Amino acid sequence: MTFVQLIDCRTSRFDEMNRLMDQWVEQTKGKRTATHDIIGKDRSDAAHFIEIVEFPSYEEAMRNSNLPETDRIFQEMVALCDATPTFTDLDVVRDEQLYAANARRFFETIAAKGELPPLNDLLVEDYHDHDPSNDPDVIGMDAFRRACGEWRGAFDFAFTIEDQMAQGDRVCTRWTFKGTHVGDFFGIPASAREVSMTGATIHRCVPDGKIAEGWWQYDRLGLMAQLGALDALEQ
Known part of the structure; x- marks a missing residue:
């Protein structure tokens, strides 16, 4: 079952965070299991961002989380946030394109x-x-x-x-x-x-x-x- 993780965070340093994500993509080539990644900015709050990451399954998401590159990038990302990000884990029950x-x-x-x-x-x-x-x-x-x-x-x-x-x-x-x-x-x-x-x-x-x-x-x-x-x- 497809699994999606929502990461809700606040930051005034998005440009730095964006470069950090580029580093993660480069460093995890051939190892990461995420299939789709979207980052959205709140139209009413320029410091509020939500990242949506899609995986083939929950198990693949956990394998991705256990990559040393993911753990290191996550720690650096938290340091760029105004507060600790919150996570919502979702099993996809309908996906209609x-x-x-x-x-x-x-x-x-x-x-x-x-x-x-x-x-x-x-x-x-x-x-x-x-x-x-x-x-x-x-x-x-x-x-x-x-x-x-x-x-x-x-x-x-x-x-x-x-x-x-x-x-x-x-x-x-x-x-x-x-x-x-x-x-x-x-x-x-x-x-x-x-x-x-x-x-x-x-x-x-x-x-x-x-x-x-x-x-x-x-x-x-x-x-x-x-x-x-x-x-x-x-x-």
């Missing part, structure tokens, strides 16, 4: 059976789609709906989400596409062939969670080979 959740819903929605559902709760009106198969880029929700319609008319398909990583306003999704060729696809008539391909999409989200931009990379050549489009070239 909302941008990532919207990206997953995006793939579920464009592959949904039947008529394509509305996209206004997922995309901004001037959504910008960067797809190597489209020149120029597709810009606008309506244009993207038409582009989706071409794929949905050609394949009965679904996405499997293999991996997702979120950072800031970007979400990267690695996916597998599997489908049946049921309609014309760039001049290739329906063949009923089962096809699959892998790819990755990076989405840029805006503060309300909607997706504003998307960049696609996928194995289109492999897909065309599965459809027999390259057979004549190989002869």
Whole structure:
């Protein structure tokens, strides 16, 4: 279970504390077990700081605490504080990355059976789609709906989400596409062939969670080979 430690402290010497944290990062390379570290400053009190440190588990946090570098840096950090820091230990019981959740819903929605559902709760009106198969880029929700319609008319398909990583306003999704060729696809008539391909999409989200931009990379050549489009070239 993911474990988070909150460190609440007051200091008028944050610049020195910041340099101290840089030293800890440098000195514990390959040994520290913390996976994420955030320091926030109280907007109403410039001397009040809260550090949030994430670990894979409580046990890993304890292993990190027992590093001699951690103990030494902690003692120096306390010396920079106006009072002894307070600690709150938390087991994470829910961790929902909302941008990532919207990206997953995006793939579920464009592959949904039947008529394509509305996209206004997922995309901004001037959504910008960067797809190597489209020149120029597709810009606008309506244009993207038409582009989706071409794929949905050609394949009965679904996405499997293999991996997702979120950072800031970007979400990267690695996916597998599997489908049946049921309609014309760039001049290739329906063949009923089962096809699959892998790819990755990076989405840029805006503060309300909607997706504003998307960049696609996928194995289109492999897909065309599965459809027999390259057979004549190989002869």
